[in-house]
């Protein structure tokens with residue numbers, strides 16, 4: 001897939017910032033269709049992570065500026081080993097910095113929304129205590145949810161597409177339509193009115209001493 005540093009709104013400020021992370025676009029059917037839909041949606045800025053940062057050298061300043069402008073961050077990716085692709089994880093490691101995204105003075109993401117849009121190879125029924133994935137899919141969400149909470153973000157109900165590899169074209173088409181409708185109608189989603197506010201997660205300064213303080217204690 002071609003590099004798409006910004007799309008949708010062509011690079012101006014956008015309410016929605018969508019990161020698409022697929023290590024092998026040539027093998028993708030579902031994320032590719034979702035990404036194409038996002039690219040043509042108005043008011044969505046998109047970044048294709050693996051094309052934009054093939055060397056894994058993430059431009060932290062640019063990414064933070066894009067996030068600061070947006071009201072919602074969308075993570076679009078296939079679930080790999082019950083988690084996110086490696087470059088998506090590195091992006092969070094680098095961009096959600098201490099003192100910027102969380103911790104003392106770290107309020108840049110406060111009040112924003114985080115929406116996970118992900119796909120699995122395993123069908124929904126496989127995410128069950130009696131099947132080979134052993135857990136309901138929700139059991140794999142706390143790392144996403146708590147990352148959002150620590151940064152003061154609301155974790156919106158994820159949009160999942162299970163059994164991606166064997167879904168019919170009709171099922172995929174319907175899913176893409178739901179996704180497009182959600183992007184177009186954000187933030188006017190009925191369920192958001194009932195969603196609890198993000199829990200407060202203050203990190204006490206003493207939990208993360210400066211290097212000098214740590215050395216003095218040693």
Ligand SMILES: Cc1cc2nc3c(=O)[nH]c(=O)nc-3n(C[C@H](O)[C@H](O)[C@H](O)COP(=O)(O)O)c2cc1C
Nearest residue numbers: 028029030031078079080081082119120121122164
């Ligand atoms: C390295 C790797 C790890 C994967 N791990 C999982 C997994 O933990 N659970 C699962 O249900 N599917 C897993 N899959 C399957 C992908 O999630 C699935 O192929 C993808 O969601 C299909 O979307 P696409 O058409 O955009 O590639 C994995 C695939 C790869 C390549």
